[in-house]
Structures are given as C-alpha cells and as structure tokens.
Amino acid sequence: MVHTDQYQGKLVLVVGLAKSGYAAARLLHMLGATVIVNDGKSIDDNPQAQELMEQGVEVICGSHPLSLLDRPLDFIIKNPGIPYSNELLxxxxxxNIPILTEIELAYQISEADIIAITGSNxxxxxxxxxxxxxxxxxxTPQIAGNIGVVACEVAEQATMDDIIVMELSSFQLMGTDEFRPTISVLLNLFDAHLDYHGSKQNYVAAKARIQAKQEESDYLVYNASDDLVKDIAEKSHATKIGFSTTEVLPDGLDVVDGFVRYRSKPIIATSDIMLPGSHNIENILGAIGASILAGATLTQIQFVLKTFGGVEHRLQFVKELNGRLVYNDSKATNILATSKALEAFDKPVILLAGGLDRGNSFDSLIPSLQGVKAVITYGETKDRIAETVRKTDIPTLELxxxxxxxxxxxxxxxxxxxxLLLSPACAxxxxxxxxxxRGHAFIQAISELPK
Structure with missing residues (x-):
C-alpha cells in the first residue's frame, strides 16, 4: 500500500456500508481521516456499524439525515448500490461535495498496477x-472489484510484485475522479441500468470513465466492432489495441481462418477453446490483449483457453448427465444475456427460464429461440415468458x-x-x-435427478 497522508485530517462521509462501505470506512479511519458512517439499516441489525463504532468511528444509522451535509465534508464515499437519486446525494x-466510490480510494493507495475491465456483458x-x-x-494477479472482492481491501495488501485485475460496473466507475488503470478493457455497450443512470447517454458516460484519465503510456483494449465503444476509443489518450470477431485487424486481435490472432500472429485455434459461445470469443480477445500487455506467457494463455470452462453461474458447465449436457447460467438476469447463452449452442436446448416479474415483454428473445426444443418456465414471470413462447413453433412449453x-x-x-440450460432472463x-x-439450487436439483 502507498502510505499517503492525503486523507489525514479530511472529513469524509461514507454512505452505505455492506462490504465496500465498511472497507472504505475502516481504511480511511486508519489513514487519519475523520470518518462519519451513515447507513440505512438500524444499528441493532448492523454488526459492521457496531464494529466501526467500537473503533471510534462516528456512526449514524436508520436514515440519511440531510443535516449530515451541514458539516464541512471534504468528500463522500458512496456504496455503489445507492442511487444518485437518494435525497442526501x-x-x-x-x-458540490465530491461523491466517490471506493474504487477511487483503491487507486490512490495501490502500489500495484491495475487492469480494469468493464462492459455491459x-x-x-x-x-x-x-x-x-x-x-x-x-x-501475482489479484482479482478485485465488482466480482465480489472489495478493491480497496485488495489494494491495501497488494505490492509492486502484484497486479490487480479489477472488474468494474458503471455504478463504481461513476464515482471515480483520478482513477487511471495501466490497462483498461472495454468490451461492449448495450442498454443497461437505465433506471439507475436515467439515460443511455449517462450510462455510456459512466462506462467511459474507465479510460478518462489514461495517457499514452497506458493501454485501452477495446471492441472495434461496437460503435459506442469505438466512439469512446477515438477520444482516448491511451495507446489503443482493438479487437474484433468480424474484422481483420493486423495491429490488434482478430479471428482469421479459424485462429485467434494477436497482431497477425496465430495464438490458438478456435476449435481448441473450451469455453462455449461465439460471444465468448470477444471476451477471449479482450483477455488475451490485456494479458499479453501485462506480461502473460503464450503457454499460459493457451493452457487457460484449452481448460477454462466458464465462470460459476455464467454459462458454467455443470456435468454430463445420461448424455445430456447441463449448463448453469443463473447470472443471466436479463433477456440479452439469455439470448447470448442460447446462441452459444448448436445442440437442441431445453431452456429453464423465469424469475422476478418487472412487467416487461420477452418477445425480443424470439430470434434466439430457434434451437430450443422445449421451454420450462417458472416463478413470477412464467405467464409472460409463456406468452412469448406461444408465438414460436417450439413444440413443448411447461409452466x-x-x-x-x-x-x-x-x-x-x-x-x-x-x-439442459438454466438461463433465467430474469432477476x-x-x-x-x-x-x-439460484444457481446453487439448480445444481442441487440436478444432482438429485436419477443417474
């Protein structure tokens, strides 16, 4: 950790605890800031708040009183889950009080270089x-960020011999100011989280912050086939490395004659890649670009691509069961993610879908249902999903x-x-x-089927 005195004597309000707010409050307190913690949960049901209070941190729980802003705050650290529409914010x-997320704090204290990754999917x-x-x-790579590991906790422990690989959401990026990763990866941009950001323009602007402070000595690895991503890249000061599955990019990453290539040099045959799905080739290209720039060996890159079967709950191969291939894609909480999952298979699919009902139609899923032989729908959305399935020629529908x-x-x-594919298209x-x-429940239910 960089031993900085920039927080010494600063008055900081941390709004929202959970893992990231707790970690930020503890770290700022250790760095000499005067910290006030404000969380919506009552103090009686809030062991994190109680622990901070025992450490001498001022804690105000149960509501977000506007009187907190009467103090001469230097800045606010906001939990990413709290929307900017919150009255206090x-x-x-x-x-004009700066509102940051703990990602900014992680950057300021990190001795290690940072690779930052964002995108809609x-x-x-x-x-x-x-x-x-x-x-x-x-x-040594240290994983952090939106993937479930608090970035400032990782940065606190990381040394110059490490490299932090940081997954970032638009919620986290929106609260950055000087954040400057050594390598940034921008995968794609679709309509997402518009209820939080208010507009697609605001959402794209939040994502663009991943490269906003980068300079020529830094790198931006970007999807050259995504127009919104290309627009951001064109304005970036970083050294740019594009990737595409549809265009030939002699100075970037592409797919030509069945081979993934980097700067026209073959890396691996697509037939040797274990991870299923054409959409995952884009993820692979972005990963290869960032990894090579960070010093990965070709041998290790090839080994990973030949053996990596997917992230848990994201098109995760579970098992083969009596000749059926079982995949857990519980992280597919929207229609776009389920569409991508369905397009990954050239075998007949039994789709399990359903979940929280947000009132939306599922008709945009229809083009991706071509290879589906049966849909089993459950939960609050079962009737809405059934309405969509009845507009297709899928022979089997069960609610x-x-x-x-x-x-x-x-x-x-x-x-x-x-x-057998769980890809719910719903929260x-x-x-x-x-x-x-939900994913664990699916795997458990699969394990209880007759062998």
Whole structure:
C-alpha cells in the first residue's frame, strides 16, 4: 500500500456500508481521516456499524439525515448500490461535495498496477480469464472489484510484485475522479441500468470513465466492432489495441481462418477453446490483449483457453448427465444475456427460464429461440415468458411454480444429446436472494435427478 497522508485530517462521509462501505470506512479511519458512517439499516441489525463504532468511528444509522451535509465534508464515499437519486446525494451534489466510490480510494493507495475491465456483458468472464492467464507471469494477479472482492481491501495488501485485475460496473466507475488503470478493457455497450443512470447517454458516460484519465503510456483494449465503444476509443489518450470477431485487424486481435490472432500472429485455434459461445470469443480477445500487455506467457494463455470452462453461474458447465449436457447460467438476469447463452449452442436446448416479474415483454428473445426444443418456465414471470413462447413453433412449453419442479420437467422432456440450460432472463428475487443462490439450487436439483 502507498502510505499517503492525503486523507489525514479530511472529513469524509461514507454512505452505505455492506462490504465496500465498511472497507472504505475502516481504511480511511486508519489513514487519519475523520470518518462519519451513515447507513440505512438500524444499528441493532448492523454488526459492521457496531464494529466501526467500537473503533471510534462516528456512526449514524436508520436514515440519511440531510443535516449530515451541514458539516464541512471534504468528500463522500458512496456504496455503489445507492442511487444518485437518494435525497442526501442530490443535496450533496447541489453543494458540490465530491461523491466517490471506493474504487477511487483503491487507486490512490495501490502500489500495484491495475487492469480494469468493464462492459455491459462479459466482465466477469474476461476478468477471470485475465487473472488465470497472468499466473506464472512473474507478477501475482489479484482479482478485485465488482466480482465480489472489495478493491480497496485488495489494494491495501497488494505490492509492486502484484497486479490487480479489477472488474468494474458503471455504478463504481461513476464515482471515480483520478482513477487511471495501466490497462483498461472495454468490451461492449448495450442498454443497461437505465433506471439507475436515467439515460443511455449517462450510462455510456459512466462506462467511459474507465479510460478518462489514461495517457499514452497506458493501454485501452477495446471492441472495434461496437460503435459506442469505438466512439469512446477515438477520444482516448491511451495507446489503443482493438479487437474484433468480424474484422481483420493486423495491429490488434482478430479471428482469421479459424485462429485467434494477436497482431497477425496465430495464438490458438478456435476449435481448441473450451469455453462455449461465439460471444465468448470477444471476451477471449479482450483477455488475451490485456494479458499479453501485462506480461502473460503464450503457454499460459493457451493452457487457460484449452481448460477454462466458464465462470460459476455464467454459462458454467455443470456435468454430463445420461448424455445430456447441463449448463448453469443463473447470472443471466436479463433477456440479452439469455439470448447470448442460447446462441452459444448448436445442440437442441431445453431452456429453464423465469424469475422476478418487472412487467416487461420477452418477445425480443424470439430470434434466439430457434434451437430450443422445449421451454420450462417458472416463478413470477412464467405467464409472460409463456406468452412469448406461444408465438414460436417450439413444440413443448411447461409452466411450473419453482425451479426445482422445472428441473424435473426439463429432464423428463430431454433426450441424449440435448442441452439442459438454466438461463433465467430474469432477476432471482422472487424466490432467491441472489443469482448465486439460484444457481446453487439448480445444481442441487440436478444432482438429485436419477443417474
């Protein structure tokens, strides 16, 4: 950790605890800041707040009183999950109080170089690929960020012999100021989180912050086939490395004659890549580009691509069961993610889908349903998904209440050579607290099927 005195004596308000807020408050307190913690949960149900209070941190729980802004705050650290529409944050912006996320704090204290990855889809897969590719490279990769590991905690422990591989959401990037990764990766941009950002323009602007402070000595690895990404890259001061699955890029990463290439040099045959799905080739190209720039060996890159079967809950291969291939894509919480998953297979698919009902139609899923032989839908959205399926020629449609029931029906409707795919196209919150919990429930239900 860089031992900085820039926070000494600063008055900082940390809004929202959870893992990132707790870590930021603890770190700032250790660095000599005067920290006030404000969390919506009551103090009685908040062990993190109680622990901080025992360390001498001022804690105000149960509401977000505007009177907090009467103090001469130097800045606010905001939990990414709290929207900017929160009244306290709205008033803070009016007072021109800087609102940051702990990502900025992580950058300021990190001795290690940072590789930062963002995009609408594929962040976790790409982040994990880079981390695996950098093993045996001479520096130890440390995974952090939106993937579930608090960035400032990792930065606190990292040394110059490490390299931090950081997955970043638009929520996290929106709260950065001087953040400057050595290598940034921008995968793709689709409509997402518009309820949080208010408009697509704001969402794209948040994502663009990943490279906003980069200079020529830094690198931007970007999707040259995505127009929104290209627009950001054209304005970037970083050294640019493009990738594309549809264009030939002699100075970048591309796919030609069945080979993934870097600067026209073949890296690996696409037939040797274990990770399924054409969309994952883009993630792989981004990962290869960042990894080579960071010092990964060709041998390690090839080994990872030949053996890596996917991130847990993201098109994760579970097992072969009596001739059926079982995949867990519980992280597919929107229609676009499920479309990408369906397009990954050239075998007949039994699709299990359903979850939280947000009132939207699923008709945009229709073009991706061509290879589906049966849909088993469950949960709050089962009727809405069924409406869409009835507009296709899919021969089998079953509506059930729970995911466990859906697994039993899906297996019953399947034959050898089929793919059993959980790709819900919905959030999990009608029946499960998280998509991870849903994925584990799916795997458990699969394990209980007859062998």
């Amino acid at each position: 709205v008033e803070a912006e009016k007072k 594929g962040k976790t897969t790409t982040t994990t690929l880079i981390t695996e590719m950098l093993k045996n490279s001479g520096r 059930v209440s729970t995911l466990t029931e859906a697994v039993k029906v899906a297996y019953r409707e399947s034959t050898e050579g089929d793919v 999990s919150w009608d029946q499960y607290k998280t998509f991870e919990e």
